[in-house]
Amino acid sequence: MRKYETIFILHPSLDEEAVNAAVDKFKGVIENAGGVVENVDLWGKRKLAYEIEKVNEGYYTLVNFSAEPQLPKELDRLFRINDSVIRHIIVKDEK
Template identity: 65%
Template sequence: MNKYELILVVAPNLTEEEVKATFEKAKGVIEGNGGVVDNVDDWGKRRLAYEINDFNEGFYYLVNFSSNPELPKELDRILRITDSVVRHMVVKQG
């Protein structure tokens, strides 16, 4: 199993429950496909470096997880079609 890091930016115009639901969806994809979530850092609402989809802020999450090499592709596919996700990035840790 490889170690990965996910940065997730969720839209700021959602309710607290919708933000948590979006994060739980990403976490569920990881755990549902045989991955293990090692650590979660909720960075809260932060200002974006530049405007994305008319948003200047977003809720940030940093998730460290271990999984097989196929999981990040599936996670990327699901997060791309999730409307409440402003940006995301999955990086393999050395």
């Protein structure tokens, strides 16, 4: 298994309950595919570096996990089809 790191930004119109549900959903995807979630860091609502579709803020979340190489592709697909995710990135941790 390889180590990965993902940061995703959720839409600011979501309430705390919806943000936690979305984070739990993505954690569940990782765990159900045989991955191991090592760390979840909720950064909270922050200002974006630039406006995205007339949105200036978002809920930032950092997740460190270990998984097989095909899992990031599936996670990327799920991030893309979820309307509450504004931006995301998944990188392989080289440490």
